[in-house]
Amino acid sequence: MLDVSLAAVSALECAAEGVPFARDAGIPWAVGIVFGLLAGSVLVVRRRWPIAVVLVAIAITPAQMGFLMGIVGLYTLAASELPRRIIGSLAGMSMLGTLIVTFVRVRQDMVREDMGFGDWVLPFAAITMSVGATAPPLLLGLYVGQRRRLMESLRERADSLERELQLLAERAEERAEWARGEERTRIAREMHDVVAHRVSLMVVHAAALQAVARKDPEKAVKNAALVGDMGRQALTELREMLGVLRSGGAGVRAERASVPLAAVGVAAAAAASRAAGDGERLAEGPSLSELGELIGQSEAAGMAVDLSVQGEERSYAAEVEQTAFRVVQEALTNVHKHAAGAKTYVRLAHRVSEVAMQVENEPPPEVSSASSARLPSGGNGLVGMKERVAALGGVFVSGPTDAGGFRVSAVIPASS
Structure with missing residues (x-):
């Protein structure tokens, strides 16, 4: 128009x-x-x-x-x-x-x-008229054209930055989702270890309690006290893990509700960071110094355990000690489940750049006082141990022995 x-x-x-x-x-x-x-x-x-x-x-x-x-x-x-x-x-x-x-x-x-008029009038009038009719529109057009190109360049740059931010947000969301998935897997392993070991010991003690309740009241009372202690320990660990889950989930929901669309990338990165922080809180779990207490609980449940330690004892990173402890714990739990009453050998070796552990049990006896416990198995114990060790760059091997027992071995780098 x-x-x-x-x-x-x-x-x-x-x-x-x-x-x-x-x-x-x-x-x-x-x-x-x-x-x-x-x-x-x-x-x-x-x-x-x-x-x-x-x-x-x-x-x-x-x-x-x-x-x-x-x-x-x-x-x-x-x-x-x-x-x-x-x-x-x-x-x-x-x-x-x-x-x-x-x-x-x-x-x-x-x-x-x-x-x-003088001779100067002709050139003055001609120059003034020609410059006045040509220069203003020319300069104005150059300015408008340059400004238009600048605005287009800024708009293209803004669009490019928006696309980059969107891409970064998507990548950050993917990283956050990956971190949340890894954290869910870790929490699942922690809960499996806690529930499987504690509850397995409780079931073993309950079966023993049932067997000796009438014959030996004092031993029955002792077994009942052990069942109560283990149940309280299991509830305490479960409450700690569920508290981490509850606080982490509330933080994610609050952040998603308050963060605008332009800050999706920052929110996703914060979610990933928080997931890693929750992992660190869970990493503050058991250590190798508690290995004696763990073996004592198994011995109290009727298992004969022989512990041998090689090398100079020293402290490792929290995740290394926790993983080593969980491997021994899960191996002992499997003995309770599948070879009740079998003698078990636990070997721990402190080496220069790694820590090694091995849990091996003999064939179970034909008749066991805990055989009536009928402990269920979900098939995730060995998988969880292998995932834990592999995540730290270690090696995990498990399988039956020639004597009819079962052996679990793991080597974890000390610098993980």
Whole structure:
């Protein structure tokens, strides 16, 4: 609509200026009006063909027509994406044409009116007119074009940054989801270790309690006390783990509710960091220093356990000690489940750059006092041990022995 309006005004202007042009040229005034209408209407294509508009304006300059078309055409040309040399050449042609026409017209008027101005008036008037009709639209067009290109560049950069942020947010969300998955797996292993070991011992003691309740009341009371202690220990560990889960889940929900879309990447990274922090809280679990207490619990349940330690005892990273403890714990739990009453050998070796452990049991006796416990097995104990050891870069091997027993071996790097 703007181009059509400008073209209509330019056509009317050129049509009005066509009348004196026709009179001076000695042609019918109707021809001058039609010529002016056609020439002025060229302005409607200024955006598509700015060079053509400027050339037409230069061509009709000697007829003193197209003043508006020349100004708008130069502005459009300067604001376009055309090379600067083309813009400069056409602007120079327009200025030169206006300079020559103005000089000739002013000189003719001075001669006709017999004006007594000095010789400086002609060049001053010509230069002023040509510069005034060419420089302002040219400079304004250059400024608008440069500003438009700058805005487009900023918009493209903003779009690119937005895409990058979206990609980073997606990657951060993937990392957070991976971290949450790893944390769920770790918590599942922790809960399996706690429940499987404690409850297995409780079931063994309960079976022994049932067997000796009438024959040996004192031993029955002792077994009942052990069952209570183990149950309280299991509940305490479960409460600690569930507390971590509850606090972590509430933090994730609150963060998702409060973080805007533009900060999804930061929220996802925070969720991943929090998941790692919860993992560290869970990592503050049992250590190798509690191995004697663990074996004592198994011995109290009727298992004959032989513990041997090689090398100089020293402390390791929390995750290394916890993993080593859990491997021994799960191996003893499996003996309670599948080889009740079998003698078990626990070997721990402190080496220069690693710690090794091995739990091996003999074949179970034909008749066991705990055989009636009927402990269930979910099949996840060995898998969990292997995952724990592999996560620290260690080696895990398990399998039956030639004597009919079962052996679990693991080696964990000390620098994990």
